[in-house]
Amino acid sequence: MKKIVVVGSINMDLVTNVEAFPRPGETIHSLGVGYQPGGKGANQAVAAARSGASVQMVGAVGTDSFAQTLIDNLAGSGVDTAGILRKEGHSGLAIITVDRSGENHIVLAGGSNKAFAFGEIEGRIAWDEAHAVLLQNEIDRETTAAVMREAKRRGVPVWFNPAPAVKPEPSLLPLIHTCILNETEIEVITGAKVSGAEDAERAAGRLLEAGVTQVVVTLGDKGCVRAGRDGESVHVPAFKVRAVDTTAAGDTFIGAMAAASSEGKPVMEALRFAAAASALAVTRHGAQASIPSRDEVERLLSGSIRK
Numbered sequence: 001m002k003k004i005v006v007v008g009s010i011n012m013d014l015v016t017n018v019e020a021f022p023r024p025g026e027t028i029h030s031l032g033v034g035y036q037p038g039g040k041g042a043n044q045a046v047a048a049a050r051s052g053a054s055v056q057m058v059g060a061v062g063t064d065s066f067a068q069t070l071i072d073n074l075a076g077s078g079v080d081t082a083g084i085l086r087k088e089g090h091s092g093l094a095i096i097t098v099d100r101s102g103e104n105h106i107v108l109a110g111g112s113n114k115a116f117a118f119g120e121i122e123g124r125i126a127w128d129e130a131h132a133v134l135l136q137n138e139i140d141r142e143t144t145a146a147v148m149r150e151a152k153r154r155g156v157p158v159w160f161n162p163a164p165a166v167k168p169e170p171s172l173l174p175l176i177h178t179c180i181l182n183e184t185e186i187e188v189i190t191g192a193k194v195s196g197a198e199d200a201e202r203a204a205g206r207l208l209e210a211g212v213t214q215v216v217v218t219l220g221d222k223g224c225v226r227a228g229r230d231g232e233s234v235h236v237p238a239f240k241v242r243a244v245d246t247t248a249a250g251d252t253f254i255g256a257m258a259a260a261s262s263e264g265k266p267v268m269e270a271l272r273f274a275a276a277a278s279a280l281a282v283t284r285h286g287a288q289a290s291i292p293s294r295d296e297v298e299r300l301l302s303g304s305i306r307k
């Protein structure tokens with residue numbers, strides 16, 4: 001089985017719960033604190049590995065006390081971590097404050113995620129064994145663009161999740177095999193208003209025209225739409241579940257779909273697998289903690305568990 005190579009962010013999420021947000025200059029007491037490994041790159045790597053794929057994570061942690069924890073956490077989910085650099089300075093941090101109503105404030109400190117260039121990781125990527133290379137928007141933009149160009153040159157499909165949403169250079173779009181994004185992201189990228197499956201399919205068409213081979217727009221509890229240059233468009237409904245926390249739903253979907261595809265599953269099957277994995281993820285709290293195992297996904301698909 002070929003590998004899924006994720007080149008992306010690795011963060012520690014520092015989550016603190018408060019009754020109400022402090023005003024500028026105010027000091028308040030927290031109700032609780034959590035340290036949760038995160039980052040879109042790492043989340044997608046964990047999702048692909050728990051889905052049964054062979055996964056290589058390429059990126060960077062810092063020289064702070066979180067660095068080893070972040071690496072151990074990935075390794076603990078079965079991700080190959082040999083491609084992770086250590087850069088002087090702090091690891092990627094997300095400082096998250098959540099109030100009683102569930103509203104949050106997030107400060108992202110990219111740290112080592114933003115501190116590596118393509119030349120430093122090029123030799124670490126398992127190009128010859130790669131089924132696909134997965135990229136997001138949480139590392140340096142130039143590094144991402146260089147990975148896309150080299151992957152294209154080597155014939156390795158690029159899977160791109162443009163999150164957080166930034167309009168990509170038009171010249172990069174033809175380098176992308178599979179673009180997976182949510183409604184907000186496709187709105188930013190295409191400029192089209194997207195609400196629901198029909199709009200999503202229309203906006204996806206713009207990305208296909210611009211050179212992307214396959215587009216998957218995730219629509220929360222409305223499922224997802226897939227459109228391709230092969231002319232096949234499908235709407236895959238979401239599994240009906242009781243959602244308690246949608247954090248990392250998109251990351252779970254992407255990792256699971258990539259994993260299914262690396263096993264040679266046809267696209268419809270890969271989409272259903274991803275829909276099942278992400279449905280399970282929203283029934284649980286947390287980011288990586290909510291990502292299900294392959295066994296759980298298969299049980300949902302076979303109808304032997306109901307959530």
Ligand code: ADP
Binds near residue numbers: 220241
């Ligand atoms: P993001 O987390 O990037 O905003 P979405 O909210 O579109 O992504 O969710 C990604 C996928 O997770 C959806 O395509 C769907 O399969 C699944 N999902 C999200 N919310 C729900 C829900 N309430 N019930 C079932 N599945 C869901």
